[in-house]
Amino acid sequence: MGGLECERDVDLSIVAGTEHDGGVPAGAALLAFVDAAMTCDPNQTADVRAGLQAKLSDVAVVDAAAVAAMFQLNTRAADAAGIAIEAATLEGRSQLGDRFGMAQRADGRAP
Amino acid sequence: MLIREDLTSAHNAVWDSLPRAGTWLDAETRIALACETRACRACALCKERKAALSPSIEGDHDVACPQLPGTLIELVHKLVTDPGRITRRWVDALYAQGLPDTHYVEAAALVSSVLVVDTFHAALGMPLRALPEPRGGIPTANRPRTACDEGAYVPMIAADALVDDYIDLYATDHWVPNVHRAFSLVPDATRLADRLMASHYLPYEQVPNYTDADHHRAIDKTQMELIASRVSVHNDCFY
Numbered sequence: 001m002g003g004l005e006c007e008r009d010v011d012l013s014i015v016a017g018t019e020h021d022g023g024v025p026a027g028a029a030l031l032a033f034v035d036a037a038m039t040c041d042p043n044q045t046a047d048v049r050a051g052l053q054a055k056l057s058d059v060a061v062v063d064a065a066a067v068a069a070m071f072q073l074n075t076r077a078a079d080a081a082g083i084a085i086e087a088a089t090l091e092g093r094s095q096l097g098d099r100f101g102m103a104q105r106a107d108g109r110a111p
Numbered sequence: 112m113l114i115r116e117d118l119t120s121a122h123n124a125v126w127d128s129l130p131r132a133g134t135w136l137d138a139e140t141r142i143a144l145a146c147e148t149r150a151c152r153a154c155a156l157c158k159e160r161k162a163a164l165s166p167s168i169e170g171d172h173d174v175a176c177p178q179l180p181g182t183l184i185e186l187v188h189k190l191v192t193d194p195g196r197i198t199r200r201w202v203d204a205l206y207a208q209g210l211p212d213t214h215y216v217e218a219a220a221l222v223s224s225v226l227v228v229d230t231f232h233a234a235l236g237m238p239l240r241a242l243p244e245p246r247g248g249i250p251t252a253n254r255p256r257t258a259c260d261e262g263a264y265v266p267m268i269a270a271d272a273l274v275d276d277y278i279d280l281y282a283t284d285h286w287v288p289n290v291h292r293a294f295s296l297v298p299d300a301t302r303l304a305d306r307l308m309a310s311h312y313l314p315y316e317q318v319p320n321y322t323d324a325d326h327h328r329a330i331d332k333t334q335m336e337l338i339a340s341r342v343s344v345h346n347d348c349f350y
């Protein structure tokens with residue numbers, strides 16, 4: 001998530017929610033913005049876009065829209081092609097699992 | 112709201128490519144695919160499959176462009192509405208019904224590119240671009256001779272197998288992520304994805320190790336990665 005590079009603690013659980021920012025500037029507003037953008041309906045984004053604009057600059061809103069749009073392709077490229085996850089990525093994910101103590105949990109499941 | 116020129120230019124490149132014959136698909140098919148990409152969100156069968164524990168529900172799609180072959184209709188609907196449950200068995204079934212792997216890749220890349228442009232416009236409240244009229248042309252039908260089976264659903268070009276007119280397809284002085292190679296069976300599709308990637312996010316080869324010192328975006332790395340992760344959640348992508 002880039003928290004190390006930004007020297008900031010980030011709550012990874014916010015990826016699945018919109019309750020709070022989780023240490024990411026305007027995190028909740030960004031998530032709501034993405035959720036609306038995924039509809040591909042320009043009529044469904046006005047409120048959340050205004051909410052994001054209240055927290056970030058217009059340029060930042062455009063950049064946020066661009067990243068969200070791009071991952072519509074990247075996710076589908078990966079799943080349509082059935083590409084393998086690279087060894088380096090797997091290793092990083094395993095290390096993250098180790099930090100969360102996943103191996104010590106019953107069936108490896110999060111509580 | 113001011114839109115960066117590189118973004119508009121990349122969108123123009125997608126829209127300029129749509130009505131022209133591609134590497135394998137003719138102009139009419141490409142425009143029909145773009146049309147179906149937009150229409151399939153209203154498909155009742157897709158909604159039923161998406162909501163089901165198992166997506167293997169039989170039925171007929173609500174189709175906007177019936178001139179498309181059934182294999183391409185199934186591809187578009189699945190890729191748009193339930194991409195996270197694409198499986199090797201499903202892809203192989205399309206191949207068995209006569210859809211060549213080359214056509215599969217070109218169609219998947221086209222649908223994905225249209226979604227990039229449409230999502231961007233929708234996010235900023237801009238009307239979706241009108242689809243152009245087909246302009247004809249003949250597909251080049253040029254299959255890269257070094258594309259090979261690496262165990263993915265489609266053949267791909269390895270980073271050390273660049274030759275001929277695709278010798279510059281990747282920046283091989285960096286590590287090349289698999290997602291960059293996903294559509295490489297159709298090199299022009301990869302080139303278009305490169306252009307979208309560089310303008311919307313970062314060049315593929317820069318992604319694994321970038322810091323905020325490496326870009327000029329108005330949002331930082333935590334924000335970009337949060338956005339990317341949320342889109343991945345929406346699309347059930349675990350790559």
